[in-house]
Amino acid sequence: MILIDRFLSDEQDPKAVERVLGKLNDMLSTNEELIYMAVQKKPAVNLLPDCIAVSNKRIFYCEPVNFGITMNFKDISWKSIKEVSFKEEFFGSKFICVPQHGENIITEYIPKVQARKLYQAAYEQLESFREQQRLNEMEERRSSASPVTVNAVAEEPAVINEPPAYTPPAYIPPAPAPVEEAEDETTLKLRKLKTLYDKHLITQDEYDAKKADILASL
Structure with missing residues (x-):
């Protein structure tokens, strides 16, 4: 038996909730549970409000007919729902369910607080259903994947190669060291002059003048 108190937390009409729960209790399938119910509240006369109930398997639309003597029930499963949304207006809110087809x-006229909680409950259940669908599809793909067959390969006997006999390398005489030619006196003077300039012991003008003198003596 479904307890009515849990569906009256947001000022839902008690009579409407009681009337709908009495019917829904016989319609729930195995392991199905009602999560939230919103009751329409029209701005003028609210004698026969529509109700929307969310379960973990579907959304119920409950509409009183014949002056409230009987009820029409329509339901849509999460598999058939593309998305849900709500839109706040001056008089309450609109709750919108977008099916995959149709x-x-x-x-209309769902109280704003109820519309928010109705949307939250429906959105969470829709996402939960989609996640479970993804997991099921992944499991099916893993199950249908063909197993990899590993063919046994006969082991060939190992061949042991003995190392070749040691042969000493042929003697190669070292290459003669290059003979450096002695620098002439002019080259030595120019090198020393450059060293003095690099160490900033003479100026550029002194370096150029001395270099010219050395080259003129050739």
């Missing part, structure tokens, strides 16, 4: 299902 026209949108719009219910």
Whole structure:
């Protein structure tokens, strides 16, 4: 038996909730649980409000007919729902269910607080259903994947190669060291002059003048 108190937390009409729960209790399938219920509240006369109930398997639309004597129930499973949304207006909110096929299902005059919680419950259940679908599809793909067959390969006997007999390398005489030619006196003077300039012991002008003198003596 479903307890009515948990569905009256946001000022839902008690009579409407009691009437709908009495019917839904017989319609729930195995392991199905009602999560939230919103009751329509029209701005003028609210004698026969529509109700929307969310379970872990579907959304129920409950509409009183014949002056409230009987009820029409329509349901849509999460598999058939593309998305849900709500839109706040001056008089309450609209709750919108977009099915995979067909026209949108719009219910008006849902109190704003109830519309927010109805949307939250429906969105969470829709996402939970989609996640479970993804997991099931991944499991099916893993199950249907063909197993990899590993063919046994006969081991060939190992061949032991003995190392070749040692042969000493042939003697190669070292290459003669290059003979450096002695620098002439002019080259030595120019090198010393450059060293003095690099160490900043003479100026550029002194370096150029001395270099010219050395080269003129050739």
